Amino acid sequence: MAADTTMDAAAMWAVRLDQTPRDDATQAALDAWLAEDPRRCGALIRAQAAWAALDVVAVPAVIADDAPASPARRRWLVAAGMAAIATAGTAWWLDGDRDEAVATAHGEQRRARLADGSTMLLNTDTRSRIAYTPAHRQVMLDRGEAWFDVAHNRRRPFVVVAGAIRVEAVGTAFAVRRRAGLAEVLVTAGRVRVWSTADPARFLFVDAGRRASVPEQAGVGHAAVTDGGVADALAWRRGEIVLEGMTLGDAAAEFNRYNTRQLAVEAPLAERRIVGWFRTDDVEGFARSAATMTGARIERDGDAIRIVE
Structure with missing residues (x-):
C-alpha cells in the first residue's frame, strides 16, 4: 500500500x-x-x-x-x-515499536506536551519513556518525579509505570515520584487507580487531595494513604519547597535534589523538625534559617554546607 x-x-x-x-x-x-x-x-x-x-x-x-x-x-x-x-511546543510522535525518552538533569525542570494533548512536567533528575499504541498511552518513569495533566480519552487508558507499580488515569491530574523502593502518588484532580504487578488482582483508588505511598514489591495492600499536603508536596512546580514539620535531614535531602551545592546535617540534628517556605535554589537561606531554628551553626567547605551543633 x-x-x-x-x-x-x-x-x-x-x-x-x-x-x-x-x-x-x-x-x-x-x-x-x-x-x-x-x-x-x-x-x-x-x-x-x-x-x-x-x-x-x-x-x-x-x-x-x-x-x-x-x-x-x-x-x-x-x-x-x-x-x-x-x-x-514539544511533541512526541511515536511508533508502536519504540520508546521516546524525556529526561531532566540535576536541578532542571521540563514541561513536555505529549502527542495526545496531555502535559507532563518533569522534576529534577527525572527520566521517563513514552510509548503510545492505538489502545494505550504509557509513560515509564525510570527515576525521579513527574506531574501529569491527562487528556481525556476513555478508549486509550493513560498508565504511568513506576517499577512494579502502575497508576492509571483518564482525564486526571496527578504526580508520581519514585524513591527508595516506593512509588508516591499524589492526586490533584480526579481519581487514579493504583496496583502492583506483585499483586495485580488488588487495586487502590486515590482521589483528589489524597496521596499514597506504595511499596513497589509489597503492593497496594501495604500502601499508606493520607489526606491533604498535596499542594505543599508539589510546590516544586512553582520552584518552591514547603517544609511543614519535615525533619532537618529530610529537608536537606530535598534541597540536595535541586542544587550542586550540597547540604549535610550532623546526626544529632537530623531528626529536628522545622517549618518554612523556600525557593528550591536558596540553599544559603535555608541553611541559615535551619541553624536558627535548631540552635545550630553552619560550616562551609568549598561547595558543601554543614549544619552542626
Missing part, C-alpha cells in the same frame, strides 16, 4: 475511533487492518495524535462518518494537526 493511501486510511480510522464506541466488530476490523502491514500501527498513532491536536488549536473541520472528506482533505487534516503541535 502506498504511503499516501496508508495515511488516508489511518486518518479515517482515527476519526472513526474518536467518534464512535469501539465495539467488538470495530475492534475486529481495526485488528485486521493493522495486521496487513506493520507500518499501519505507526501511521494510526500519528493520525490519532494529529486529530486530537485539532481540538487544541481549534481547527474548524470535522469529518463525519456519513460525509467523508476527500483524500486530499484528510491528508491536510493530519498534516495540520502535526504542524500545530510542532508549533505549540
